[in-house]
Amino acid sequence: MLNKKDQYVVAVVGATGAVGQEMVEVLEERKFPVKELRLFASERTAGETLTFQDRSLTVQLLTKDAFAGVDIALFSAGEEVSREYAPIAVSAGAVVIDNSAEWRMNPDVPLVVPEVNAEAVAGFRKKGIIANPNCSTAQLVVVLKPLHDKAKIKRVVVATYQSVSGAGKDAMDELFAQTKAIYTASDIETKTFPKRIAFNLIPHIDVFMEDGYTKEEWKMMVETKKILDPKIRLTATCVRVPVFIGHSEAINIEFEEPLSAEEAREILRTAPGCLVIDKREPGGYVTPYECVGEDATYISRIREDPTVENGLVLWCVSDNLRKGAALNAVQIAECLINRKLIQAKKRAA
Ligand SMILES: NC(=O)c1ccc[n+]([C@@H]2O[C@H](COP(=O)([O-])OP(=O)(O)OC[C@H]3O[C@@H](n4cnc5c(N)ncnc54)[C@H](OP(=O)(O)O)[C@@H]3O)[C@@H](O)[C@H]2O)c1
Numbered sequence: 001m002l003n004k005k006d007q008y009v010v011a012v013v014g015a016t017g018a019v020g021q022e023m024v025e026v027l028e029e030r031k032f033p034v035k036e037l038r039l040f041a042s043e044r045t046a047g048e049t050l051t052f053q054d055r056s057l058t059v060q061l062l063t064k065d066a067f068a069g070v071d072i073a074l075f076s077a078g079e080e081v082s083r084e085y086a087p088i089a090v091s092a093g094a095v096v097i098d099n100s101a102e103w104r105m106n107p108d109v110p111l112v113v114p115e116v117n118a119e120a121v122a123g124f125r126k127k128g129i130i131a132n133p134n135c136s137t138a139q140l141v142v143v144l145k146p147l148h149d150k151a152k153i154k155r156v157v158v159a160t161y162q163s164v165s166g167a168g169k170d171a172m173d174e175l176f177a178q179t180k181a182i183y184t185a186s187d188i189e190t191k192t193f194p195k196r197i198a199f200n201l202i203p204h205i206d207v208f209m210e211d212g213y214t215k216e217e218w219k220m221m222v223e224t225k226k227i228l229d230p231k232i233r234l235t236a237t238c239v240r241v242p243v244f245i246g247h248s249e250a251i252n253i254e255f256e257e258p259l260s261a262e263e264a265r266e267i268l269r270t271a272p273g274c275l276v277i278d279k280r281e282p283g284g285y286v287t288p289y290e291c292v293g294e295d296a297t298y299i300s301r302i303r304e305d306p307t308v309e310n311g312l313v314l315w316c317v318s319d320n321l322r323k324g325a326a327l328n329a330v331q332i333a334e335c336l337i338n339r340k341l342i343q344a345k346k347r348a349a
Contacts (some may be wrong), residue, residue, distance in 0.1 A: 006337070006344040007035035011070045011094065013085065014077030015039035015059050016048055018169045019099055022326035023074050024052050030330060033337070035344065040066055041077070067092035071344055072336075074329050075099060090128030095342055097130050097329045104131040104223060111226045113138050114331045115273040116145045120227075121335045130332050134216065135324025136160045136238065136247055137223040139297040142323065143251065143316050144228060146271035151259035151310065156234040158220065161241045161248040162205060163288060166320050167192055175242055193240065202240040214238060246288025247320040255310040261302045264312055268299050273323070278302050291317045295327055 010027065014020040020041070027034055037052050039059045046061035060066070062081070067073060067089040075082050075089075076099035086096045086103065103109040110123040111131045124130045132138070144153060164171040171192040178198035181188045188196055195202050206215035213221075217236040224234050241248075268274045275296040277286050285300030297318040305311030318324060336342045 005033075007033045008071040008337075008342075008344050009036045009038070009069050010034050010333075011038045011040060011067060011073040011089070013040045013062060013066075013073060013075045013081065013089075014099075015050060016041045016045040016169075017076055018165050018172065018321055019076035019325040021050065022321040023076065023329060024050055026322065026326045026330045028053055030334070032330060032333070038066070038070065064088055067094050069345065070094040071342065072097065072333050074333070076325065076329075086129050093345065095124060095128055095130070095333075095336060097132065097332050099132045099325050099329060101134065101219065102131075103127070103129050104133060104219075105226065106131075111223060112332050112335070113141050113227055113328060114335050115271075116141045117227050118335050121332060121339065122341060124336070124341070130336075132325060132329050132332065133223045133227060134219040135166050135320035136162060136216070136236075136249065137220050137227070138324045138328050139247060139316055139318035139320075140220065140249060140251065141224055141227050142271075142273040142297045142318075143268065143299055143314070144224070144232075144253070146267050146274070147253065147255070147259065147264055147312070148228060148232070150263070150267055151255040151257040153229070153232050153253055154256055155254040156224070156232060157252040158234065158236045159250045160216075160220075160236065160238045161201075161243070161250075161288070162216075162238060163243040163246050163320060164193075164197060164240065165245045166205075166247060166324070167240070171197075172244055175244065179242075197240060197242050199242060201242065203237065205238045205240055243288050245292045245319060245321060246290075246317055247324060248288050248315065248317045251314050251316065252305060253312045253314075254305075254308050255312070258310050259312060261304050261312060264314070265302050268302070273297055274299055276300070276302070285315060286317050288317045291319050293322070294319055295322055297323055 040062040079102040082100040082102040108126040110120040216238040286298035301315035
């Protein structure tokens, strides 16, 4: 239960983006104790309006003076903006919760998924920043954590099926425009993605690294270790699919101890942030379309892997804009409040 005695001045940086707009919605839905909400973006969309609690708020241009009096700054405007402006926000007295990859692996910045390592938020004091993981990592660790507690995970092999909203609003527009172009026999334009995404899929997200993995795959590896357990070995293949919202993952897990599919199902049924829908019949599983606007990570297709000792295979889907970004960020802010780690600034009446 959120302590709502104090009210906070909250800034959303990147408010007009796919994640930023969801943040504004989540703050309202969860009745976050907002005294004042300030919205920021670049000159591209500054001046636009967004609705919060039936009020129309004008998005302002992000400047160095934006953070005076701000208690909590939620950033989702990309790495460059976070690199430059997060320290400015901290100097102005705000706690930053950052969605970009900029600070995630900094040893002085906690990387937090509240269902998994809520206690880590206390480490925010070193830099004044808390990082949100990559969207595909967030839903993965929500599922792995309760299973790891029971039977200790040794190794994970994961294939992702990631929606275009994970690449932002321009990417969503691109899928829409390409789909329309195909139906109207017009020229297909490719800008955000390296190849056509409509009626296709692309086994490449973020840049390539020297070892042949993509950075998205590397992020899943290192972030899982940082959030859950450095001993877990993980290999990922990340694939972009023509779905607007909702990431899916096929996860193969090898444990130290035996764990049956039935036991795993029972554990996940009561695990925080998890919902199990797993009927072994047509339609008895959750697809990304069905998780849009939902907070939970849905788990289906839980079964034993007979090809390894102590192996399980499962399927999970989650709304990447929510658990993968906006919801997780707001949950982190709630943790800070509930643990009395921040206080609203004293203001003159
Ligand atoms: N989408 C996801 O599922 C997801 C999940 C986890 C993390 N993230 C991370 O969250 C961040 C935002 O992602 P997104 O998907 O919301 O992207 P997006 O839809 O492209 O939105 C980007 C937002 O940042 C603003 N912005 C860009 N440059 C700016 C600048 N120089 N100054 C101020 N504002 C600026 C944009 O405003 P203008 O339009 O005015 O430029 C827009 O509001 C990225 O770092 C991404 O990696 C995204």
